[in-house]
């Protein structure tokens with residue numbers, strides 16, 4: 326799983342499920358970061374108060390095909 330970190334809005338997206346509602350396109354490219362490092366993601370959530378984006382994570386939680 327590849328993640329997109331929005332450092333401006335402090336949100337974490339899953340690139341596979343990211344969509345127009347995610348709004349990270351408003352964020353300057355310098356403030357966006359791609360990573361596959363889940364440890365880093367967890368640290369951002371715990372120490373940085375980053376939140377997982379509701380739009381791509383709701384999709385990620387659903388089984389395929391729904």
Ligand SMILES: [Zn+2]
Nearest residue numbers: 338347378381
């Ligand atoms: Zn998102």
